Amino acid sequence: MPNLLPPCPSTLSLAIRTGLFGGLLSAALCTLATPVQAEPARREQRLYQIPPGNLDQALTQFAASAGLLLSVDARLTAGKPSLGLQGHYSPAQALGKLLAGSGLSAYFSDDGRVLIERAAQASDALELGATRVKGQAEDDALKDYGVPRSVETRDLEQLERFRGRSNADMLAGIAGVQTSDGRNGGGIEVNIRGIQGQGRVPVKVDGSQQSLDVYRGYAGTAQRAYIDPDLISSVTVNKGPSLDAGASGAIGGSVEMQTLTVDDILKPGQTTGWRLRGSLSDNSTADVPSDYRVRPRTERNDLLHPHDWSRSLAFAHKDEAFDVVAAYAERRNNNYFAGKHGYSRYDTSVSSGGALVDANTVARNYWPGEEVLNSSTHNKSFMLKGTLYRDNGLELGLGYRYMDSSFGEIMPSQIGRTGPSMTWPLGDFKKDIDRYDEEFWMRANPEYYQQCSAIDAPVPDGDNRWDSTGCYVRETLDPVYDYTDANQMIQFKPGNMKLHTLTSELKWRPEDDSLARYIDLNGHAWATFGRSIMYNNVGFTAPQRGQGYQDEQSENYRKSLKSDLSNLKVGTDISNTSRFVTGTGDYALTYGASYLYETIDPTRKPWQDDLENNRIERNGYRHEYSLSTALEYKPIPELTFTAGGRYSGYRIHDRNRQALFAAPVGADPDAPWWNAEFAGFADNAELSGHGFAPAYSVSYAFTPNVMAYALYNQGMRMPSLFETTLGSWSAEPNYDLRPERMKTFEVGASFKGSNLLLDNDQAGVKLAYFHNTIDDMVTRNYRYNPKGRPGFNGELKIRNVDSFTTQGVELQSHYDSHWWFADASYVYNIKAETCDRAFAQALREGGKSETPNCTTGGFQGSYTNTQNPPRYSVNLVLGAKAFEQKLATGVRMRYTSGPMYVLDKSWHVGTTTPQQHYLEARIYDFFADYQVSDELKVSFNVYNFTDQYYLDPMSQSMMPAPGRTSSLAASLKF
Template identity: 30%
Template structure:
């Protein structure tokens, strides 16, 4: 019997600047195929167990990922060869281990039945490909259907199908998830079940965060994160509070993105790979010069007639209410925008490196031409007569429709011109550990306009283009030996964002000096470290898994120059947390989950704020705003499995979101009461049913279903409101209101066969409510409103009452052709917001969209893509938009992918 691989201490973990040193495993050179090792692997996902078995012995095991979906491995305890251990794990799965003539290992159905392979999962223990830095299982698509928490997984293929015009379009098939202000700036500002902005929904890119809050005038704020879709390898979404390092402050949920890695580029058994992507799109045009006008304008009240002895100067009604420019929409299929990227990866023994570059350029898009939402002039005539019989007649011209842009018109300030590059290097000194260093840069010149400029009478204006430059550095380490007590992850990261926003303003009724470009410069930096370990135990009372760790992060935001301080925040912030969670599986039909998190933070405003006294005469004190708070948040869940592949669960989860820099420092919004801000506390309940069955109706099919009811209550919700500062002066400030509530249902379902697939998602809100006990509201009932409180940012964060999407597709021509379509529905607001003096009411109206997609694989190296978004050329306006901007009309995209 050969000895187990010797563990050799190392200080590699200290390279990540974490607070602990971790011994690193270094496998001795042995005859891996003859080794007998001591395995202590709990029952769990089959892919995870096979990964650990193969890795511990330094062997390579290949398997069709479809074979593993939804399957659980038996526990493996004792001393076995790799073949014996794998056979033990496969017991009862309907699969068998096969050793090829060359000695390679593979898993097949028992007996083999000729099901077509749709890809190969390589579970490797050699030095080239062992420890994964992300999810344990490569089968993340099934995780939402086995979890006592709602979520979603977007694979690389699903991302490709949902590219759309803006980055946020990739989420339009996910129930309960909408990208806010989707047509402005090309950024991500995700809304999950009504929670949006101020880092309520952290967007993680390889574990890092770059989200920055951008003031959008009277319309509110946007929390922006930036990434090019060509750099994304996969996306996982968790809805509601979650344990683990990524869940700090996430009262709405977490969106975790993985960038490309070597496995996405290297195919087969090669040690190198190259991927080329390119394509074009239509329905756009280069942005015109700044101050170019668009949409209908010049409405108003005109004196058009008088009589009865009354003399007057008659005003001529305008013959046109818009310029002829902007209506030169290109014909369908004319290339007007495009994108291209190259990614290359190489492995050398213990090392692998990946580099990628992407460029994307699209001009202002054109609105659709069909449907009832396009604006038209509306004329209303009124006459007044005095006591002498003299009369005067006025004609009022208004514009009825969703916004000012005409059907088929160029929508100003919607262009995007960006480039990105990514560089990642990975060192795997032994089969059970990996260290990855990464750097990503995103640069974009884009169009956007302050929403209030569109709302005023002068209509839309083309703004000068804005710029954003986002840098991300990451260091990620994982140690995952065969020892069940250790599954260690550590991350360190830094992001830096420079943003130059150029807004144009024009007031035709005022002198020329009131037509100008206002430029705002902003710099934001964030740093973070975290460490997590998972220990698994086999006890007489069932399997137990414990996860525990810590996080620490810093933020710093400041203007470029002192002259900008009045319109930009200038502050710093720190936040730390300790967390622990436990999973107990006493029987094969019952599971308990519990978690606890302790969080604390502090912030400091570098600017001076004048604080009024409560006495009279009013006195003011100049102070630097400082805030700090701490608290605990628990999570508990129970899952029953009454039938194989069927789960019923109940979950209660709390989370704390500490006030952010935008809320606790002076800037574009007065922060008089910022010293008294309390953390938001989410108290969420979720009840659901999971179904995950293979072979449900026919051999080789896969059925997935999740039904969930959610009841989310956020105490001390933070938002902008209007208060009286000195007893008579009203001013907008950031403060805590009593609570915000969202209740509703969600469904996610998938059904796949070797030739057909379908996906269904939908959400329906049964209840929304915001309560604010204040002097302005003498009774509690008057203080509550389903659409938000007066002048609140929340008014534009309330999602549609109902929304859903159905995707149908087929695989033909020996799996070389994939084609299908998607029908999506977006409903109206659940209710109109409370009357507001400064927050505009954006009523997008319900709409139905039809999209088509096709992918044809010419050979193993070349594939072609074709998609048509908004097939019916519907005129509509995206839900959750901040400004009155029409959305893209019919857009055709064609592309190719070449793999070497």
Template identity: 25%
Template sequence: MQGGLKGKGARRRLAGALLAGISISGIVAGAPALAQDAAAAMNGETARFSIPAQPLSSALTVFGQQAGLQVSANAATVRGISAPALSGRLSTRAALGRLLSGSGLVWRSSGPRTVIVYDPAATAETADVSSGDTIALDRIVISGQDTGAGFQGTPDWVYSDPASVSVVSREQIEQVPVRNTRDLLDSVAGVYVNRSEAQNPGIVVNVRGLQDQNRVVTMIDGARQNFQRSGHGASQRAYVDTSFIREIDVEKAATTGVGGAGALGGTVNFRTIEAGDIIEAGRTWGVEASAGTGTNAFEFDGSVTAAARVSDRFSVVGGISHKKIGAYEIGKNGTLKLNEGLTYVDDVVVFTGQEVLTTFIKGEADLSDNLRITLSWMRNATKSSQGGYQSGRIDEDTEEITNNTIVANLAWNPDSDLIDLEANVWYNHLANDETRGFVLDPDVLFPVDYKMATVGGSLENTSRFDVAFGALSLNYGVEMFHDDGTTKADSDYLDSAYGNTGGTDLSLGFSGANPNGRRTMVSGFANVTLEHDDWLTVSGGLRYDYSRLWGSTTIYGDRTRVRVPCEPGDTSFMCRIFGYKEVNVYSGANVSVDRTDGALLPNAMVAVQPFDWLQAFARFSQTYRAPSVMEALIAGGHPPPALPINNAPNPDLKPERGNTYEIGANISRDGVFSEQDGFRLKAVAFYREIEDYISTGTVRRPEFDKEYTSYVNVDGTTRMSGVEIEASYDAGLYYLGGAFTWLHTDFGNTYTYEGATKPVEPSVIFVPPEFKVTLDGGVRLLDKRLTLGGRMNHVGGTSPNVGVLTASYQTTDYTLFDLYGSLKFNDHAKLRFGVNNLTDVAYVPALGTTAYPAPGRTITAAFNVKF
């Protein structure tokens, strides 16, 4: 066996010589709390594993983190050995057996939750694995969380995955309190968060220049957040608080498995905590509490979370969080071209506060060693306002958002290479209840209710085979979801307020741009992956997306105004001001839409690993997005007092189609300059082409031979290209990391109308900055109990592609400096503190608007206890 290892060549020996040893420990959900030793634990415990093919040394590191065991091995023993990929829920015994398969190595228990991996032919190792050149690293308490040595705590599996993936770790989420969850994504390469609707706390993620209309799918534990609402900026919105999020996974190209249906430009998945994140080793219950406050209207951000292992096979975790943030002051250093007096006065941006109450509960049941079920419910209740100053007085529209997400998951992984099955069923319901005020009459208020209900599910399985050329795996499955969107504004109420009795549905000013409609999508996929030896991985697959969208709306022809006398007691606006009222008389027509779309979408990938620490890959994928309910059924016009005669559906609207080409490299190297340091890097260059990109323009409807504003397909090919890099070096006592984004977008700005080329108007296509750079570094002092760090973000200027509102959405480049730190008093108490926008820069954030400049200097502190 030893001779066979030496035959792998000098490149393996070079990489292996840099590895001093492995010593990892962690705590994961579902592990019995009172295991007497590792052997007993491995007989009865299961865990969910996601370990890509990689060197055995690093694979054992990840295994230890995910299994909650301390794994030790002699450096020479694991040198030059590769481990196969491992995915799904397995018993820890079976998982470790697969990792060691074919290596000739075995394992034994050496104490509570401690495992030794050794060569049975080397008898000295069986006596004491700590002898010789094995060096036990500092004990790392993972607490079930996927935190690793990568940029801002990115887990190690990211740097062995041949794909453009980024992760915001729990370490980063907990670093300092944030004003809004979107702040967590500011340092991710290739990712921006739109802040054009800054008074709304919803999250709108822009990946590589794509956003809105579900181009980028946003999920909570795989449950899609499909809510859309039109406005003077971004339209797609998700509502999620940070308190119960353990990780944010971002995929920037095609998702070949579950989650990829209808996604044109990637996915963002907010993964929730598990019981093992709260319960410490050797215990059956745990409680964690956190409370924070700060300056610049950062009033309070706190939560209480508790978890218990009711039995060896059942755990429950739940909690409640509350956040209250007021309207913030902008920075005082710098010059901004702003419209003072409209949305901010005395350097305070009005209605930029929020109050959020989130509750969460999750049950985890191991029905057997290979069958696991989880059921979770997250409820987010957010209160905010929107509006500004009009004619010297303030107009306020109050917003109440309630977002319920329920997810059920089943994972079955028996002792068979043919079955690694996972099933999900989920439901999401978002209700946005708004109370609006009239511009012309502040005493008149009326409600508008926006709702989106989405139900979905998925079923996938992975089968594994040993073939002559290596290890073959087949991943296949199906997913579906159904959207039901409704908008309700009382037409009679509006008619009374405006003195309108002509039969026109004025509520179309709200429901027309946010139409009632339904959409169903079904997607099937199959992907095959071949791993040859320890250096080559090849994969390819197909997905078929099918969608159906249906609904109806009303469009109106030209307006006729008829003046009529006011009836006695009529207190409508027109009667009170003029003593008469005018009735709008229109001819109306019902328009029904029922369309189906479908596409076959291939993908392919090849990855080579010439050294243990280096992986290079190339990928190709096709993506597809059918029109959304908003795009297919648009009607009405601007909300009152404007009249709803401007918009109409476009029956000729085509789906968007994309081709993405990527080349990239992963570097994961330990022992670079010392026995305890590590370097991680992921670099990806991409080129994307999109045909039939959807924006707004003009259509002619035959019902009245009249022109309307509608969604149209942009001429030519929309192109996007860029380079994304995330890297880190961690030496234990200090660390340094960074992210770099170069992004160039070339959106089309014309469309074809009645045989002629016309400019796309009046929409705003948001164009991200070309450059974004983040540097992050710090030191760990006092036996690593004190961490002090700093971060620099430089973001380039940007301007939207087209539109009548272009000037308001232009931003200039800016550079921000942040400080952060934490002091660990003991294993149960920690103080976190930070200063955001240290130099108090006045700036407008990228993909924002001059109406809402960003917050100035904000100092925060939070105290966390865990017991």
């Protein structure tokens, strides 16, 4: 067996080569210590009483107590803190705890010597037959519980275990996190503690951002991120604003994702290898209907006849100089079927003393066990990334990702049966459809139009077939089309998003002791280009593209809902940390900067007639920059103070110009129609602004395992492109918007420890209280005229309200005994309130005399009415391991109550953004993972085991969640 360590050099030469402390320590150990047999040394437990302090001092005391030869480069431990160690542990356990969070690993040779190196240098030690102890061993499971703020991390095992049906399901079960409208449109919009949208909660992948603001008609808006979960290795959710260089504008928090790494693909000891993974699922249709006029099906398949599938192939290589990962993934999910149990619960209406709010709208449109139209997804993704390791601690990473996603999508206002049902309990419902946008799916030939007038013109013979320009569509459509067929609904052609992303990352942690204390550099530069084809436009501003234009998807469709946009985002951020050790304590100064450029424009030039009638799609660009700094001060190792702030600014240019009219005409001068003579264009709008937001925090470690913290952070969000540019009749942009200012107060306490109930077990608990207030929150409201009535044309306006407040309590916990494990979290949302004196006064003057200045949820027309999280939520995972821990099986329970409030008062209710009143749901998911060998792993899941019929919290669309779904997956490494 070759010796892991080289012969001991002289004390002087070692001190010169590795730094005085490390050299003296190594020399002393080489001279005085007696080697011991590795196996007994690694198993024997003894009492360690190492106080908190510097890591190098803690390692010195450990080596003396354990009687081990230990070699460490002082430059690796310089400036690193240690919480110490108290209790009985084996040397391997003790080192794992001491090195937790340090980025270092310990390697035990067979002759009893121990070498400590960077964790990335693992392969050589393994090839020598040594035993490796990673400092991250405990940190991976419990690191969230040692951080003085709210954060939650999921690793690859957890992500694959609960992949779910829709892309948004990858985040299900995280405390304080909900995803909005995850069944419609294929994207992910994250709500953290009641806050979402317009960049408040960005989703990042390898440091890059990708999101697109999507207009959702009467339901409001959505900011979607398009992610392929099959290429994701880990997810970290940060709750609330932070001073991270790349977190400008993320006042609600952020979701940080990392793509597959070499360790996810390679077997232990491998330097080159492959991973093949595939899955099959049931509860789906055999195909996606090609005709928009369809009857939802009810014939479910089973796992013996699967229609949904996924496949992926990944390659990895690593050595001392570089590593590389390449992967391809594809997943096809057809329309799913709703659950069968609990449907009758939705046959109800609720009220808090105002108008009734229907909970049964979803049941009126989808019956138990029925196919949910427009719920399909088909993703194709590719990634290639590599990291180059240079001398003196320099790392440079480069990456490229491509995603082609096709997804079912329908405007929430267009979900509905076309007539009454004669067989189902809720069949007495007959939808009074406002066909402002639905009729655009009819033929567009001009001879089909009989007359045009205002949108509220009388409907001949009770026929509702009018489009949003007041044009009546004749009966000369396809003769098989029947308006009175109760089972007929609309299946749109899937939307599509194509994404190209380039990423680069720089890390520099010098090995040179003269630089190591002052340079800890991290930087990212990235660019994301996306082109989307979606069906979420509206007739008033949808470009007509010439009379008689035929939609490419079908000769029977009119291209007036289609929205073709390209979106480019280019960003960079860089930060550095410098550390100073003084007689008054330890200091760490972190400073950084970021820049973001984004542009959005239509994929084709508009017609002049469209421009002159404000039928336009968004076309503008935006710059945002920020400078941040934070000073951390430790007067003693247990106590930490932090103070800092961020300065941010922005500038927006709208390439569109609003068309002006000489004299608007209409029956009501307060509600003019766009039938006036064109009178030129307004000037291009430009906006800019800036501001500073401070941040403060304090934390105290009562013991190495118990910590408490308090923080007060402010964050600023600059107005977005969606809020400040022309492109949707639903909301007139406001060129006087002020930046939002978030004020977050959080106090919490946590515990983490080992060997509590059983040997080698681990446990963590964290409790946090939060109070968030957004001053000058940007949202949408009705624009009231001097008479206190909403105008019709441009009746909605983007504007600042006085404030929006959320408040709540979170508890999260983890336990793992290596034979059974559990994760549990509980969230209680106390408050979600909007205050706006000016708007409330306008409502009172308009006849709503009881309107308060502050209201639950939001005022009528506000986006916050559709972002009302559950009052309570509970997530519980219970599992056990068997057969030498090769089998892991268990169940997950997700409970969500109904929304915090019933928004049914007169100041809540309007034509737009109605509250979708979801009901409480208790969903059980079963899982079983079996590690057949080092190469093969098999997994089996049953989601929604009890086959519940339910609507997801904060859904904008009347689309029930998937019913019981079984999935079988396998991973092979070779």
